[in-house]
Amino acid sequence: MPIFDEIRPTMRITIHVFDGITTFHLAAPLLTFGEVSRQNLAEGWTTTVWSSDGRPVRADEGVVIDDLVGPDMTASADVLVFPSWPVHLPAPEPTFVDRIREAHARGATIIGLCLGAFPVVASGILDGRTATTHWAAATALAEQYPTVQVQADALYLDHGDVLTSAGTASALDACLHLIRTRLGSTAATTIARHLVIAPHRDGDQAQYIERPLSNSADGPMGKTITWALANLNQPLAVEDLAAHASMSPRNFSRRFRETTGLSPARWVLIHRLDEARRLLETTTWSITRIAEACGFASTVTFRQNFTTHFNTTPSSYRHRFTTTS
Incomplete structure (x- = not known):
């Protein structure tokens, strides 16, 4: 951490x-x-x-x-x-x-x-x-x-x-x-x-995955990943992602892990937190607005996940990068 x-x-x-x-x-x-x-x-x-x-x-x-x-x-x-x-x-x-x-x-x-x-x-x-x-x-x-x-x-x-x-x-x-x-x-x-490399792969992602993650939006998996990244503020349960890819939740979860090395829920959380970090650095939005924009159910849930993942609060993170830039 x-x-x-x-x-x-x-x-x-x-x-x-x-x-x-x-x-x-x-x-x-x-x-x-x-x-x-x-x-x-x-x-x-x-x-x-x-x-x-x-x-x-x-x-x-x-x-x-x-x-x-x-x-x-x-x-x-x-x-x-x-x-x-x-x-x-x-x-x-x-x-x-x-x-x-x-x-x-x-x-x-x-x-x-x-x-x-x-x-x-x-x-x-x-x-x-x-x-x-x-x-x-x-x-x-x-x-x-x-x-x-x-x-x-x-x-x-x-x-x-x-x-x-x-x-x-x-x-x-x-x-x-x-x-x-x-x-x-x-x-x-x-x-x-x-x-020209991936901007963020989380540390607990698997070393070896069966299908390297492609930057291409071709195919149902690539299109769903692109769609999810553009809609982080929306509900993104595995059922939502699977429906977008026209797959069953079970098949989608298996294919998604093979492609990314992560479960759909873990992947969504990581990218929501990464987007929140970017917004904390580059905007003056309130913590509540950032939580909503990144798809967290509440400000409390956002703070808890952010603190657990980064070992600092959203406010402290923002202070660090806005007072030292």
């Missing part, structure tokens, strides 16, 4: 690399966080890439990655990102995990993307809590670190101070999520649109 603390004027992000890293794993955080500056969405967001000895590394594809710094950079970073880890899953050196613990203790956010969850979990900062990683390595993570509850199906899990994600494209989801919690949904949507 994200914790909405005060936005810092700068965001110093360090990204760890090693010999054999896949360039995509490095590119995901570099590209996503770099767009914050390129799109002029915030001042003072910087990314630095480091290796354990400050020397160049050779990626799995044969590309040499140089102009790196050493591990001392982590001592002043606001965010430490571990975008991957060697595929044979070695235990990190004691000095390596000490740096993670020290950064976490002074308030830095720690992010483990894909196999990068392994050194993060090894540091002990997730003991007694949940973590995720690529589904193929989830069993190994659970066996190596039994003090952590591994949720193999999640796209990403955010505890506010520590975030872990599943593999490959889920890293983009997790990085967008961090941007959303720090700069708001409008900024995250701007970056997603520029990168």
